[in-house]
Amino acid sequence: MSPVKVGLLGFGVVGGGTFKVLAQNAEEIARRAGRKIEVVAVGALNVDTVRELVGDNVLVTSDAYEVVRHPEVDIVVELIGGDTIARELVNEAIARGKHVVTANKALLAKHGNEIFAAAHDKGLMVAFEAAVAGGIPIVKAIREGLTANRIQWLAGIINGTTNYILSEMRFKGLSFNEALADAQRLGYAEADPTFDIEGVDAAHKLSLLASLAFGIPVQFSKVHIEGITGLAKEDIAHAERLGYRIKLLGITRRCDQGIELRVHPTLIPVERLLSSVEGAMNAVQVNGDMVGPTLYYGQGAGELPTASAVVADLVDVTRLLLADPGHRVPHLAFQPGAMADTPILSMDDVISSYYLRLRVDDRPGVLADLARVLANHQISIGSMFQEPHGPADADIIFLSHEAREGNVNRALEEIQALPFVKSHVTRLRVESLL
Ligand SMILES: NC(=O)C1=CN([C@@H]2O[C@H](COP(=O)(O)OP(=O)(O)OC[C@H]3O[C@@H](n4cnc5c(N)ncnc54)[C@H](O)[C@@H]3O)[C@@H](O)[C@H]2O)C=CC1
Ligand SMILES: N[C@@H](CC=O)C(=O)O
């Protein structure tokens, strides 16, 4: 059979990695796909360097549209990133009847609904395994492996950069900025690393995971997002003392009233597997009503792990080229006509336990006043400790039992206004699902 012909857009960390994987494992991949997969065109800005790497038989051009419009290209692989030119190129590829593979979660989180609908109308595939948790085959696991289940919730470490930063700070004592610079050097970070550290990248991925898990449209704008930039070293230390480790988690859960969709630093009990996931590794726990808990672990970022997922998608698309469109796996796991309009819950309705830290005047009555405000808002204290700070102040750390977030918000407003409270009240959520 004639080879399947691929056009690569972008030859950076993942684009370069994809070319390498296709070359290095060409024979093994062809045995699996049933046909050879051949890169025939590359769109790149650094044309001369890329030409040296890919050889004379591949068209290398700085005009990405030339790749998309190339008559021989069957599959367009978009690895440029962002949601401007990448969006135009993907739309153009679909309009021209070409299948698409992309690692671009920013694009799909914002424009996935429109892109998947256009592809569906044309009977085309838009494969995106690399877009969520890099090399871990989590899209395939949810979309295919767990189809017998009503998925109840999933929670995961789905940003390698932030997990790497937290680990390096903890183990090597690096500063936040040093650890971030390392993550950038290693190819983990987004072109704009604020997407990583502010939780936006994790939110992009979570919105895709929620669609795959619950059969709802992609709703990035409804994700509650908090990153790791507000985390203080002392919170990491206090959490350890209480038996927890702090990780940036993406969590989505189906409740009676709707679906929770949130990304924030979270205290995880140290005995849970997710708390030991370090460096750029990712891990996602998915709970289905039939299978129970399942856990997926692997490299969530970096050249070859991400390229591994891109190439797996290329093999999938190659295998499915001959299947008629009606019998292919749906983009978002559920048939397009069977999507649900379950609402996304307001953060106020989320139930969680909380870690609270505040600095107060160290004098009689302070603890009683704090406990009264919490009790007035139906927040019960699970444990508490106090550390002196200088001659007249103390830091108080509470762990609450489960409470409604709206109640916690109101209690915190009141506590913040108390005359003896001398710091901003830090609030972190504690995960009890895991
Ligand atoms: N680096 C990683 O670990 C992972 C990255 N991703 C995603 O993969 C995509 C690519 O990321 P990276 O390879 O890390 O980025 P990168 O910045 O290393 O590569 C992007 C490449 O696209 C090129 N480019 C920009 N505009 C172009 C244009 N008009 N025509 C042709 N080339 C153009 C740039 O010169 C650059 O070489 C992004 O969507 C990213 O979110 C997904 C999972 C992991
Ligand atoms: N910047 C991302 C790359 C993979 O998606 C991350 O750090 O996880």
Ligand code: NA
């Ligand atoms: Na993946």
